[in-house]
Amino acid sequence: MTALVELRNIVKTFGGVHAVENVSIDLAAGEVLGLLGHNGAGKSTLVKILSGVFPADSGDILIKGQSVTIRSTRDAKALGIETIYQTLALSENLDCVANLFLGREIAGWHGFMNDEAMEKKADATLNRLRLRLPLLSKLVSSLSGGQRQAVAIARAIQFNARVLIMDEPTAALGPEETQNVATLIAELSNQGIGIILISHDIHDIFGLASRLVVMKNGRLVGTVNTGDVTKDEVLAMIIAGKVPEARQA
Amino acid sequence: MNFLAVKFRSVSDRIARAAGLDVRLLGMLFMMAVIWLTLDVLTGGLFITPRNIFNLSLQVSVVGIMTCGMVLVIVSRHIDLSVGSQIGFIGVFGALMQNAWLPIDGTSTWWITSLAMLGVGIFIGFAQGLLVAYAGIPSFVVTLGGLLFLRNAAFYINSGVTVAPLNETFQLLGGGLDGTIGVFWSWVVCGLAIAGVALIVWRSRRRRSVHSMAQKPLASDVLMVAIWAIVIAVFTATMNGYKQPKTDIGMGIPIPVLILIGVTIVMSAVARKHRFGRHVFAMGGSSESAELAGIDTRRLTLLVFMMMGLLCGLGSIVTTARLNAGASVTGTMTELTVIAAAVIGGTSLAGGIGTVYGGIVGALIMQSLESGMILMGVPTPLQRMVLALVLIIAVWVDTVYRKARRA
């Protein structure tokens, strides 16, 4: 079976910093892949290459076995790759609906927007996702951290993604909302969406991801099946940078 | 003291919001009313007269047209310092076209020159926009260069000699004695405008009911239409109330004012209802977020400067036609008036915040102060000094307001 997404031998440097060094990962449709590692391990940099934020210095990206070039976030979205950025990347001076549809507004005559249709669709999406927001006409600058995260999540998944990249999606959420997002991730993977989930919290990720990728100092430490390892062994991988014997997936 | 202010604001906010009104706009309109009444008293009743209001609206048209564009430029977190020089350069260019290249009495001369002037404006915006968006040079630097370059280019292309006179049909675009649409057509426009307001409100109600969404109370919408109808009718009556010299024939609405109203409506719609405007606000709030959301921020920046150039072309047509001459000094310092109008009208220099109608009210406030002081016989240097202080105070008030809002 060909993987939904394959990143091969990705290299990315910033000045003298080797942010990502020769990393290869793959993701199947419907799979939840956990991406773990210390601060500065290169997790965000690796996925940003897939989201089109910046190009890799070298390496290939394959979608369903086909080599693709992703030059911008627009290219990535056109390929069905949606991203929830660690910084959320919301526009604080716009309201929730505007943020949800930013860059993909529902418009009619000569690009004039249909506000009512967008408001209604936004409302429906949030209900479906069981994400709670006070008022859709509120400016994002007046939302709490968790509410902002809800907006960012809803924005990424309302456009029928094939690949969903979540860079610490639950960092600011309360226990109940975190649980909702976990349920949501399970649902989305059931629908066949491939999900890359980045987190610091291995407890969070253990219950969701079927495979785990660990990075350290820009390098790939290893990939393991979640079922084959204990949390302590994964912690050891993150800290020591070594794969336990006979666990390599 | 502070507590009281906060209390008052929250109460007035709530009342205004319940009535579906914009608090900021109300504040600005209130300020304008105070300024008008004060000036009327100070000039011994010379200010609020059909004659003065007529001249005021004629004078405000050029600055107003360009302010519409400047608001979006500043919202996108850029600046265009070259707009005054653009007026001068495009004006000399258009005047030369009529006098040197086209038959000055030709029947097509007026619209060919007009289109060419708009084209030159778009081209200037294109060139500056390329440098800002694709070469990554700060807009402050690019357009400061544009200010110097174009002002001197305006001088250079005709060795500083003023080009006059201009085509007679073209002159109508500047207003003046014949450049109005007369009493009858003014009332027609008035009727259409009121019908237009009613139609917009009605369509918005219908769209909301189609989507089964919450409606504003009917009374508030009716009130809204009524207020607009009164404003439009009073304005028309005022324009018709100013008589042609030594006759009893009313002047009617000047053509430049019609152009300004048209530009304001279009630009407001673009800013608030069009994708382009939405993207401009997003980019001004955070260029990085806009880029991550898939907006091509470079192309957008280019378009913003081209739009500003187009409006400079339009502004230049009106000024040049009104002066009946293309002079290289035309539009000197206009960039300051235009930027001041946008900022007084609530556009934030930090980007991401601003309204077109606010900019128009800002332009009206600036122009009212200026012509009021002229009526009072205040010497020019003192006028300028006062306007400078008004600008600084307005920005200060705005800063305080925003801070209180956020707290």
Ligand SMILES: Nc1ncnc2c1ncn2[C@@H]1O[C@H](COP(=O)(O)OP(=O)(O)OP(=O)(O)O)[C@@H](O)[C@H]1O
């Ligand atoms: N835009 C950038 N410019 C320069 N250096 C960068 C940039 N982005 C990341 N880096 C560097 O690349 C390295 C990897 O950063 P990255 O953000 O990918 O880490 P991370 O694994 O996502 O960490 P965290 O868990 O803290 O989010 C770091 O050393 C960082 O300083």
Ligand SMILES: [Mg+2]
């Ligand atoms: Mg990161």
